Amino acid sequence: MPDPNKLFAQATTAYNQGNWRQAYDVATPLLPLAPDHAGLHYLIGLAALGLKQMPQAVKHLQRAVKLDPLRAEYAAQFAKVLSLVNQPAVALRVVDRALTLSPLDAPTLDTLGVVLSRANEHERAVTLYERAVALAPARADLHYNLAKSLICLGRLDDADQEMEVCLDLAPQSWDIHLTLSQLRKQSRASNHLQRLQSLLPDSVGNPVAQLHLHLALFKEYEDLADYPRAFEHLAIGKAAGRVGRGYSHEQKEAQFAALTRALTEPQPAAAGFPTDEPIFVLGMPRSGTTLVERIISSHRDVHSAGELQNFPVSFKQVSGSRTPQLLDPETIGCASRIDWRKLGETYLSSTRPATGQKPRFIDKLPHNFLYAGFIANALPNAKIICLRRDPMDTCLSNFRQLFALQSTNYDYSFDLLDTGRYYVLFDRLMAHWQRLFPGRILEVDYETLVDSQENSSRQMLEFCGLSWDDACLRFEDNPAPVATASAVQVRRPMYRSSVKRWKHYEAQTADLQKLLIDAGIELKP
Template sequence: MEQTLRRAAKLARSGDGAGAAALYREILAKFPANAQAKRGLQAMAGGPSPAAAARRPGAAPARPAGAMPPPRQMQALDQAFRQGRFDRVIAEGQRLALMFPAAPGLLNLIALALSRSARHDEAVTWFDRAAKADPLFAGAPVNKAQSLIALGRLTEAAEAARAAARLDPGMVQAHLLLGYALVNSGDAKAGEASFRTAVKLAPQVAETHLGLGNALSAQHRQDEALAAFEAARDIAPDSMDAANNIGNTLRALNRPDEAVAELDAALERQPRNPVLMTNLARAQRDLGRPEQVIALATRALDIDPADADTWSLLASAHRELGDAKAAVAAYDEALEIDPDNPSGLALKWFTTPLTLDHPDFARIGTLFDREDIAQTDRATLGFILFATLDAAGRHDDAFAILDRANRLRREAEPYEMDDVLRQMDQMRALFADELPAPPAGAIDAPAKPRPVLIVGMPRSGTTLVEQIVASHSQVHGAGELEDLNRIMSALGWTHGKAGQPPTPEALQRVRHDYLDYLTRLDTSKPVMTDKMPINFRWLGFVLSAIPEARVLFVRRDPMATCWSNYRHVFMGQGNNFGCDQRDTAAMYRLHIDLMAFWKARFPGQITEISYEALTTDQEAESRKLVAAIGLDWEEACLDFHKTRRAVRTTSTAQVRRKMYTGSNEAWRPYRAHLAPMRDALGPLADPEQPQ
C-alpha cells in the first residue's frame, strides 16, 4: 500500500490527476479508513471536506446504515490486515460484526481478509453484505469481482465489475477487472474496450497498458499488443510482467532473437526469476538451441521444481536432441505434478512406446472418452491409443480409435480442402504466362545465407533429407520455419484465399522479410535449409523473389504418404487435411500437379528426390541432392544419424537411426478401411499392386 501511495503522489505531482485519483480509489476500496488516500483524493477532487470526500462512491462507504466500530478498533484491524494477520482480522472483525452488522467498512475489511486467505466463497458473501449496507460503496463490488475471478466465475465477476464501474466510472480497478473477466471468458473485443477506458483514466499506470496488450494479443493483433506492452515497460522499466509479455509477443511475431534480448536483459535484473528463465528458454527453442533450453529450464526448476510446464519444456529439448531417456524422465516429473494432463501424457508416449498392459493405456482410454476434455486433446490421446493397438497387431480396434480421433480433430478444427484447391488454381494462373522479373538488386546482392527449401507432402521424407544435408559443414538446418506462411499471409494469401499478385513490391517484400529472418538465426554457414513441407504452395513467389534459392522436392509413394498423414497427429491446423482420407488424397494430388507446374516454370531450380530411391541407394541419391544445392560432397552426409541437432518433427526418432526401408508397407494391414483414400487417389493408388 505504501508503494501505491507513493506512486499516486508522484502522478499527482506530475499533473496526472486522473491517474493519481485512480490509485487513491483503489486503496480506499480496500482500506476505506485510510486517511492519506482520503486526503489525496480530496486534493484531486478540488478540496471538498472529508465528509464530502467520504460520499464519493468509490472512496469510502458513503452513508453507513448503522453505527461503525470505534475508530481505535478499526485502526487496530487495519494494522493487523497490513501486517498479514488475516486470521485475527477475520475473528475479531466477525465478533464486531455481531454488534455492528451494517458497518460497510468493517464488512468489507472482513471480506478482504477472507479473500487474502483464499476463502473466496466466504469473501463473496461478506462483500455482498457490505454492498447491501451501503449500495453506493463501489469498493464492495470491485473487491467481489476479484474473488469471483479467483473462483473462476468469470461471468459473475464481469457483472460485479460493471456494477462498480456504474457506481464510480472513474474507478480504474473496476475497468481492469471487467476487462480481465471478459478476455478470459472469450470476449476479447469487449475486454479491449474496458482496458482502453482504464488507459484513458490512468495513462501512467502500467497495469492498464498490460491489460490492453493482453486483450489485443487474444485477438491475434500482436503488433498492437507489443506497442501496449512497451508502453507499460516505459512506465515501469523493472516490471517483469511487461518484460515477459514483450518477450512472448515478439515470439508470436516470429522475432525470437529480439525476444531473447528482451528476456535476457530482464533476467539480468531478476536473476532468480523462474518465469523469465522459462520464457527465455522458449525463445531459445524457437531459435533451435536445445542446449540453451536445457540449461535455462534446469535453472528454473532448481528454483521452482513444481512447474509441470517447465518440466515438459525440458523434456521436449531432450527429445529434439534424440535423448529419449532424459525426455521420458522429465515428462515423468511433469506427470507427477499433473498426472492427468493430456498433453504431458501424449508427449511422453510419443517419445517411448506404450504397451497394452501399462496402467497409462487404461488411463489414456478413460481420458479419451471424457467429453469435458478439449476435443483436440482427446484426439491427441487417441493417436497414442492407436499406435499402441497397432503395435500389438489389433488392427481393426486400432483403426476404430484412429478414425474417431481424426473425426474429433476435424470437428474441432475444420479444414476446407475445396477452398485450398481453388486458391492454388488462382496461384497457378498468376505464373502461367511470363514470369515476373526478380526484385532490383537480387542479382547484385545474393542472399547470405542462401536458402534451400525442402518441400513435399508431410511425412514424405523431408526431415530425412534435411538431416542429410544438415550434416554438411556448410549447411545450417533450420527446421520447419513459419516465415513464408506469415509473409504470404501478410500479402493476403491466407487459408483458401487468394492475395496480392507477384508485383515488384510484393516480391521485394518476400525477399526482404524472408532473408531478414534467416539472418536472425545466427549462423555463419553459407547455406540454410527450411523444411516446411507445404511451402510448395508458395514457390512461384519465392523463386521469383529469390532466384538464387534452390528447392529439393521429396516425393514418396502415394498410399504410404497419405496413410502416414492420416495416422499421425500434427501441431497446429496447417496439416489438418490429414484428418480426412479424401482430403489427404486431394492434397497429395495437388502437390504432384503443382510441383510439375513449378518445375516447368523454374527449370534448374528444383530437384526431385525419390524417397524410395534414397532409402535403397543412399550414397548415390545423397550425392545427387548435395550437388543440387551447389556444394561439394562430404562423407559426413552418409552418417546423418550421428549429427547432433534439434529435430522438432514427428520424425525426430527416425533420423537418429541409420537408413532403413519397409515403412512404405505400414498401410497394408488397413487396406480394407482405406477405400475413400484409394478412390480419391485414383490411378496413383496402384490398386493392382499385390497385398
C-alpha cells in the same frame, strides 16, 4: 466515472479468470487517465494477446517495456508476442535483455524458454525450463515444456522422466499421454495400454481428450502389430479432432487454383535477390523432409535453421495484402506486381542472426511447396528440393499424425479422404511449378533415398553445389536440434519400416486408393 483503481482491479480479475474481452474493454478506457501507467499497458497487451489482436498486443507490451524497462515479466511477454508475429531476431534480443533482469520467477523463465524454443534454441531453453521447474516443481506444464525441448535435443530418457512427473501431477494431461506413446516403440513387455484404457471413460464428451487418448492407443497398438484395433482408434481419435474445425476442401481448391494462375512465366534472374545461402526442403508433411534436412545439414558448411515461417511472412509483407489470412486468393493475386528482389532481400534479412554463420542454411518448412514458384523468382540462386513419397504412405502418414492444433494448415489431415484430396492438389501444383521452372526444383524420391542412401545424398549435395562430406552418411549423429514430428526417428540410422506402411491398412484405405487412382495419381505396386 467509477474509481479507476477499482476498474483496474476488475480488469485484472477478469484477465486472471481468462475473460480477455472483459479485461480489454474495462482497462482500455483508463488509458486517457493514465497514459504512462506501465502496468495498464501490460494488462491491455496481455488481453489483446489473448484475443489474438496482435498489433494491439505488440503496441501495448512494447509501451509497457519502455515505461518500466526493469520488469522482467514485461520483457518476457513482449518477446513472446514478437515471436508470435514472426519477428524472431528482435524477440531474441529482448530475451537476452530480460535475462539480465531480476527477479526471474518461474512463469517468466518459462515464457522466455518458449520464445527460445520457437527459435529452435533448445539448449538455452532447457536451461531456463530447468530453472523454472526448480522454482515451481508442482507445475506440470513446466515439466512438459522441458520435456518437449529435451526431445528436440534427442535426450529421450530425460524427456520420458519429465513426462511421467507431469502425469503424476496431472493424470488428465491428455497431450502428454500421446507424446509419451510416441517417444519410443512400445512392446508387449513395456507399454501404456492399461493406463490409457483406464482413462477412456473420463474422455467421454471431451473431444480433446478423445483425440489424444485414441491416437496414443493407435500408436501403441500399431507398435504391437495389432493393426485392425490400431486403425479403429485412429479413426475415432481423428473424428473427435475434426469437431469444430470447419475444414473446407473447396476453399483449398480455390487457394491452389489461385496459385496456379499467379505465375505464367518465370522472371529473369536479375529480378530476384542474388544469394545462394538458402536451401529449401519442402513437400507434403511426413514425406521425408526432416530426413533430407538432417542429411544435408550434417555437411560442415550448412546450418539447419528449422521450419521457418519467414518466407510466407515476407511474401505477405511485401505483397502489400492486408487480409487476415497469410495466404489467400487476394494475397496470391498480388504476385503479379510484387518486387521480387525486395522479397528475396526481406526474406534473407529476416532469417538473421540465426543464419549467416555458415555459407548455407536449410529452411525446412514443408508447406513452402505452396510458395515454390515465388521462391524461384525471388531467390534465383537458391536451391529447392521437394520430397516425393509413395502417395498412399504420404496420405496415411498425414492422417496418423497430430499436427499443431493451433494451425489450420493441417486441417485436411483429420479425414483420410480429405487428406487424399489435398495430396492431389499438392501433386498438381508441383507439376505446375516444374513446368514453369524446369531444373530449379530437385524432386527426391523417399524410397530411393532409403534404398540408396549414398547415391541419393551425393545427388542432393551436387544439386546444392556442395562438396562431398562423409558426415552426411551419419546424419543420426547430427547434434542440431529437431523440432518436428520426426524428432525421434531422425536420431536413428536409415530404416525401412516406414516404406509401404499403408499395406498394414489395405482394407481400411480402399476408398483412399480409389480416390487417388480416379484423380490420375499413379500408385506404386
